[in-house]
Amino acid sequence: MDVLNIKNITKYFGTFCALNDISLNVKKGEVISIIGPSGSGKSTLLRCINRIEKITSGSITIDGTAMVENVNGKAKYISEKEVRQLILKTGMVFQHFNLFPHMTALQNVIEAPIKVQKKSREEAVKVAEELLTMVGLGEKMNNYPVQLSGGQKQRAAIARALALNPLLMLFDEPTSALDPEITGAVLNVMRDPAKNNMTMLIATHEMGFAKEVSDRVIFMDNGHIVEEGTPAEIFDNPKSDRLQHFLESIIR
């Protein structure tokens, strides 16, 4: 079964069309990179999937449950409570980390498992310690975000998203706010779940990484999916002018 079905979604901000008739099906275990210039709609697409933004029309189905459906040409969402339950199946990693600054790395990771999933504290801490160790922060669990470097913050944020045990991980330009020399550590952390059959959608400017980990690459421009295919098709044999132009402009 597909983990995610997106059908004909559009998203308007006022009169600006950020997403224009996007359809996408994601199979379990698939790793999909979304590339494209800034403002092409990559982030907006991810933000619509976990309902940080509400779509204008179309339908989104997560793990077989419709979150939003098209009713008379308008997007109709299931109840707020049902949406909250459903989006727990997705984990979001933000460009600017969005860690909670008044909580330690560990507290950041256990917050939602305890308060939202109602897990016991012991259980949540156990999982959090494993995850933080996995992302290389075993020694920094009790540090506050301000005591972590950018790369460490993002790895803590990845642990926080994984702690809810999501089916689908959404990465919104996870390395764009980082210095080039520390993006590697973050990408390494993303490689493990990618190889362990985690379903992932990654909006990124890291073409090398996209090429390496993706099963499929999607090129977006002006709110459209212009081209999609395997990494080889997209990077080595781009068909559309726009993709060719985009690739030329970034691989100098």
Next chain:
Amino acid sequence: MSEFFSYVIRIWPAMQQGALVSLEIFAVTLILSLPLGLLVALVGLVKFKPVRWLINTYIWIMRGTPLLLQLFFVYFGLPTFGITLNSITSVFVAFALNYAAYFAEIFRAGILSIDKGQYEASQALGMTYSQTMRRIIIPQTVKRIIPPLSNEVITLIKDTSLATYITVPELLHAAKTAVNRDSVTTAYLVAAIIYLFLTLILTVISKKL
């Protein structure tokens, strides 16, 4: 000099009594206006326009007219509408409503200063709006609003003296009584020193937070 001290000792019990009433006004006002202010701030954040308009009007009136006038309105004006309150209760009501408006503005500014990414992260983690506010937004707001809040709290100590106009026996009232009776202004000096002492304590506490 010894005459001065013996006079101070003589009026001290009355001054102390007055200071306690001032502190009572201070404490009751804080206890009422801080939660009320938070409530006003949170309600003021809703998207429903009429509610916001109502909240903004309330804040506008409270900040746009003198506290003394509001106190007179509650004490002398409300009986016209069939609501008669004694003097100390009038002070509590007027002060709580007035300070809640100022606190609401401080809370609102504090809440709005939190990055929207914090809301997005909370939402992505499945937290409800009330969990987000209680666990994520308000704890971060508290730190940021301590300086402006301290300012208001120090102002409140001095504002308690307005109660003297409706004959509440607070510190300034006690001083005035002594001055009128004894025809020396020493009691004003004593009152000033007590106010300074109280604001000093608050300043020190606020710096520690």
